[in-house]
Amino acid sequence: MSFLIRRNLPRAWAGWSDSFQRPPQNPLQHPWKHLGGGESFINALEELVCTQQIVNDDGRGPSYEWMPFTPNWGFEANIYYPVEGIDNQIFMMGFTNTWVNVAATFQNVFGVWLYHELGGGDYIQTGEVPSMWSPIQNRRSWPAPGGNFIGRDLNIRIWIENDEYARIWLNNTYVGSSMISPGWKLGPGRRCMRFMNRSYCNTYVRHVNHYDRPGTVPPKSVWSTVFYDDFNRADGAADNGWTQLGTDAGIVSNRYTHTGTNNNSVGLIRNVGNLDGRARIECVVRNPSGVDGSLMLFCNAAGDQALVANVFNNHVYLARMTSSVNGTPGFFDFQDGGVAIADGDTLTFTVYDEMSWLEVNGIPKLYAGNVHNVVPHTNAYAGLRVRRNGSDSVKFDDVRIYSGIGI
Known part of the structure; x- marks a missing residue:
């Protein structure tokens, strides 16, 4: 038939x-x-x-x-x-x-x-x-x-x-x-x-x-901006409603990055409400060859559980964070192969119900499924992570956070 x-x-x-x-x-x-x-x-x-x-x-x-x-x-x-x-x-x-x-x-x-x-x-x-x-x-x-x-x-x-x-x-x-x-x-x-x-x-x-069948990736019209920050202000703490987990990070030259010489990971999160399993974060990445950094969704208040797009060595990997963002967090990669990126690329990390994906300059490049089976959709925080380990960290600019408004 x-x-x-x-x-x-x-x-x-x-x-x-x-x-x-x-x-x-x-x-x-x-x-x-x-x-x-x-x-x-x-x-x-x-x-x-x-x-x-x-x-x-x-x-x-x-x-x-x-x-x-x-x-x-x-x-x-x-x-x-x-x-x-x-x-x-x-x-x-x-x-x-x-x-x-x-x-x-x-x-x-x-x-x-x-x-x-x-x-x-x-x-x-x-x-x-x-x-x-x-x-x-x-x-x-x-x-x-x-x-x-x-x-x-x-x-x-x-x-x-x-x-x-x-x-x-x-x-x-x-x-x-x-x-x-x-x-x-x-x-x-x-x-x-x-x-x-x-x-x-x-x-x-x-x-x-x-x-x-209908695609799982929805049209961009389902997303509504809930927060935007271009970091265009004086060097120092991010403030502007952000909560920083850890020390030695902040705004430098209108970008969020690791600061100082300590080798550690630092998180920057904010409560964006119960997003019911659908969330999206977008930013411009700078210095993607730096030690590493992350776009984070469905993070908990303690900063020890989240879904992430990890930037490392000019590549991005989808993963879940398994220990505290403050210090030396652990990760479990959903996909073995990362996606190559360059300085100035716009990265968009999305979770929609049970699936997540990464877009580079608006084009989907990497996917992972069944993600809310390992990180609950009730985690209400989203944000960024930067890390130094002997060299400069990844830097982020023009971050925008969305919620899903349905189809």
């Missing part, structure tokens, strides 16, 4: 689903096609059978020609994967070019897969596959919610944002997220799905659904 909704040019939404409710097919018929060696078929139980192919040198597996039209889309499947044994085994959902123009090749694939590890552990993993015999790049792994795969129906949901950020759920439990590297970014003609079963067992797919 498929649908196409065209509301106004050039916008179009599409979706395609299949529950395999038809007589057996062997070989597969249109719109499905088996690529590479081996075989796959629809059995009498109305299941797509991806046969065991532990030796898989060509990415063999079934695919279909349909794909979403927009950069925000989802893929769902109900899968029975009776994997066991002592070898590493994989059942992959790979996103790549349509088989219509790549035939049987399997290269530059962003994949989400069910992974059975030597020794018995089962995981959800993501990664970027240059080719079948190349090492997997940008690989991330999470233990499978609910335990091992065998004996369970597995409902997997993958949401793609802007063709570059993937969030994954298994049986309605959030698993994790992954940024897609620029060289593997999806897009028109590159949102096609292929199953690949490198296992000792057959895998049975009972339903698939591949569809456009």
Whole structure:
């Protein structure tokens, strides 16, 4: 079954689903096609059978020609994967070019897969596959919610944002997220799905659904300014309603920065009210090669818990702060790869419900999901952090804080 909704040019939404409710097919018929060696078929139980192919040198597996039209889309499947044994085994959902123009090749694939590890552990993993015999790049792994795969129906949901950020759920439990590297970014003609079963067992797919969806990143019109400070005043304490946590920081030459020679971290926060899970902070970054600094949202009054965009060594990382901003705070990075920035860039760090993202000069560059599961939305403070450790700190200018007013 498929649908196409065209509301106004050039916008179009599409979706395609299949529950395999038809007589057996062997070989597969249109719109499905088996690529590479081996075989796959629809059995009498109305299941797509991806046969065991532990030796898989060509990415063999079934695919279909349909794909979403927009950069925000989802893929769902109900899968029975009776994997066991002592070898590493994989059942992959790979996103790549349509088989219509790549035939049987399997290269530059962003994949989400069910992974059975030597020794018995089962995981959800993501990664970027240059080719079948190349090492997997940008690989991330999470233990499978609910335990091992065998004996369970597995409902997997993958949401793609802007063709570059993937969030994954298994049986309605959030698993994790992954940024897609620029060289593997999806897009028109590159949102096609292929199953690949490198296992000792057959895998049975009972339903698939591949569809456009509304983006999670809302339009900028949902934001309302609640505070602005350009720091254009005499050198010294920030004042102006700010609370500083720690010493040796303040305004120097109309920018907020670390001062003095002590090696420590200092926070600058203000109470902006209960923002109900939606907040946004924007500022101009100076000296981004400095030791480090942060844009902070959903910080608590003690300054030992917050969601942050950390500036370090000309890059920005999304993280949560795990100990006091005053002194030497600890952080847990949500994403391993940072985004490169330059002096004078405008950084915007946003949290909207369960997702956060970073914009550089107005363009979304980095995302993290499920953030209010680890930092509560009831934390009412937002602000900045600067730090010195043997050299000058990052500096901030023209800070603006927003609240979400709804869509």
